[in-house]
Amino acid sequence: xxxxxxxxxxxKERQLVIPGESLAKGLDFLPSSGCYRINNEIKAKLxxxxxxxxxFVGIVPLAGVYIPKPGDGVIGxxxxxQTTIWVLDINSPYDAILPLGEAVGEYVDLSKTDISVYYDxxxxxxxxxxxxxxxxxxxxxxxDYRARKLTGGRVLTITPSKVxxxxxKEGSMIELIxxxxxxxxxxxxxxxxxxxxxxxxxAAKAILTIERESHIVGLTDxxxxxxxxxx
Amino acid sequence: xxxAGKPEKMIxxxxxxxxxxxxxxxxxxxxxxxxxxxxxxxxxxxxxxxxLSAVYGPKPMHPKHLQNPQKAxxxxxxxxxxxxxxxxxxxxxxxxxxxxxxxxxxxxSNVLFFEDYPKTGxxxxxxxLQAEASTRCAGxxxxxxxxxxxxxxxxxxxxxxxxxxxxGKIVLDVGGIEDNYGDVDMAVATIGxxxxxxxxxxxxxxxxxxxxxxxxxxxxGCLQIYEKQKEVLKEKYKTxxxxxxxx
Numbered sequence: 071x072x073x074x075x076x077x078x079x080x081x082k083e084r085q086l087v088i089p090g091e092s093l094a095k096g097l098d099f100l101p102s103s104g105c106y107r108i109n110n111e112i113k114a115k116l117x118x119x120x121x122x123x124x125x126f127v128g129i130v131p132l133a134g135v136y137i138p139k140p141g142d143g144v145i146g147x148x149x150x151x152q153t154t155i156w157v158l159d160i161n162s163p164y165d166a167i168l169p170l171g172e173a174v175g176e177y178v179d180l181s182k183t184d185i186s187v188y189y190d191x192x193x194x195x196x197x198x199x200x201x202x203x204x205x206x207x208x209x210x211x212x213x214d215y216r217a218r219k220l221t222g223g224r225v226l227t228i229t230p231s232k233v234x235x236x237x238x239k240e241g242s243m244i245e246l247i248x249x250x251x252x253x254x255x256x257x258x259x260x261x262x263x264x265x266x267x268x269x270x271x272x273a274a275k276a277i278l279t280i281e282r283e284s285h286i287v288g289l290t291d292x293x294x295x296x297x298x299x300x301x
Numbered sequence: 302x303x304x305a306g307k308p309e310k311m312i313x314x315x316x317x318x319x320x321x322x323x324x325x326x327x328x329x330x331x332x333x334x335x336x337x338x339x340x341x342x343x344x345x346x347x348x349x350x351x352x353l354s355a356v357y358g359p360k361p362m363h364p365k366h367l368q369n370p371q372k373a374x375x376x377x378x379x380x381x382x383x384x385x386x387x388x389x390x391x392x393x394x395x396x397x398x399x400x401x402x403x404x405x406x407x408x409x410s411n412v413l414f415f416e417d418y419p420k421t422g423x424x425x426x427x428x429x430l431q432a433e434a435s436t437r438c439a440g441x442x443x444x445x446x447x448x449x450x451x452x453x454x455x456x457x458x459x460x461x462x463x464x465x466x467x468x469g470k471i472v473l474d475v476g477g478i479e480d481n482y483g484d485v486d487m488a489v490a491t492i493g494x495x496x497x498x499x500x501x502x503x504x505x506x507x508x509x510x511x512x513x514x515x516x517x518x519x520x521x522g523c524l525q526i527y528e529k530q531k532e533v534l535k536e537k538y539k540t541x542x543x544x545x546x547x548x
Contacts, residue, residue: 088534089449090457090493106414106456115414115454117534132538133341134452135359137418163359163421205370206420231452285538 083122086285087114093127104129118231119285132285136162136230136260138208142199143216145225145258148189153180156189158197158210161227161260166208168197173212194220194264196256220256223266226274228281230261235284236277243290247276250297272300307482312468318478319348324518326462326474326525331533333446341451345443348476349433354443355426356451362422372415374422377406379440381429401437402427408441408461408490408499414454423453434480435463441490441500446530450537458530459499461490462522464515466507471515473522485511489519493527496520 077096081087093105094112101107104116105127118131138144138160146158146166154170170178174188189195196218200211211217228236236257237244248255253267265273276293283289311318321327327348336342339355346352362368379401381390405427413423425448427440438461445459465475466485475486485505491498507515 086535086538088531089455104454108456113456115456116452117449117538118452131452133450135340135418163361163418165361 079122079127081120081127083120085120086118087120087129088117089114093120098125100126102126102128104131130234131231133229134231136160138162138164138166138199138202138260140199140201142259143196143214144199144210144260145194145196145220145256145262145264146210146260148191148193148195151186151189151191154185156185158195160208160210160258161230161262162208164206164208166197166199166210168195168210168212172200172210189219194225196220196258196264216256220264220266223254223264224270224274226263226265226277228261228263228277230259232281232284233257233259233261235289236263236280238290243280243293246290246294247273247297251276272297308478310468311479311482312470312472317467317472319476323470324473324521326522327476329526329529331442331446331529333450333533333537339447339451341447341449341453343443343446343450344430345439345446347433347435347439347474349431350435350439350476351430352436352439352443353428353430354440354447355428356423356444356447356453357426358423358451359418359421359453360424362420368420368422369415371419373413373418373420375406375410375413375415375425376422377402377409377425377427377444379405379427379429379437381432381436385429385432401440404500404502405437405441405444408459409444409448411497411499412445412456412459412492413448414456417454423448433477434475434486435488437461437500437502438463438488438490442526442530446534449534457493457495458527459490460493460523460526460530461488461500462519462526463488464519464522466505466511466515471511471518473518485515487515487519489516489523491520491523491527493530 077098079094081093091114101112105112116129116131118129121128121130144160146160148156149159150157156168158166160166197210198214200209202208251269251273253265253273256264330346332344341356344353379398383390383392425444429436441461463475464487465483467479467483485507487503490500
């Protein structure tokens, strides 16, 4: 190995980077999500904030689409229905499939029942991603204590990479919004947010503010101020 | 304005018709995030040339037979607005717009990581709002910023500018009359920090020495554009990151 090259980290935690920016030199660092290695150098693929973990250099993107992964809770809209499956739009380039066996816990006699009694086209569903195949076939399951059909309320869509900011540390941010707006809020990892309750407008305003300003320092204080001021 | 005839001299006392130096750009302004509904968008301006670019996707690829099971598919569409020039441009596809769409597509394909999003499509639209030479360069600069804003993984920005030969002198960023009556017009695009050329189109006759000189100048110009692109995108997401440490 070439011992001449000295490894060096060129960025700080939470620093803003843009595509093509050099993040680290040498082989002592490893590219994580959103980065690539070229000529002993790690460079950024995306616009985002730096996330360091041990020797891994990664990027939390500020924009982009949702790519499903197993275990994620997502909110989907039933788009299509076939004999034994539902097809859901999960705000991603890939449609998701919810098979009858994963959706319903009881025996269903298909000759006698129409599966639209469970979920119909246009219904909103909170489900868990069971599996994503290599060819990007997404399978969902309702076999989770949180999974359910969502009735009423309203739906917002935010950038999927900002979901962790909306939830906050151990759910602090979302609990704050729920508490102040007296709303039920469910956040899907895919960036779809469902809310229903007394002050939906206020909650929606707070969520959209987080979406817009998540990368600017002092977010919690601003949201708290906004919620306390009211509508 | 009626079409001005060919001026006798286009370079007077080392200055060009619009008062620029030989190696000077027209005023450049860049704006990122101009369209709300697009994934990413940007306006890039070289003097009186305005290019608007919008990016949608990655999204499900339709029609399905164009979908690639291993990588994303890029579709570029370049078009000029009917009001972009003195004479009305017939809206729709033309031989010229098909050609430019294709070269933009090929240039952008060099920097995108298509493998990250199999089976999807990425749409890039470049609309020329006002044309006064170097539209493909402005379009390419806008498109690469729009792609970065949309969060499409890319190696680096593509920076592009034109060089030309006017009155036997080599000039940077060919504009208006120079484009109509100049001897040579060459569009060059490079991958930002790397010394790689992804687009080169030349119209006119040059000697080898002149060509090399023009290429050298174009590279210098592209580097200037690259710095501008970086600056604008960073400005958009000003975070107050300096305060992070103090917290």
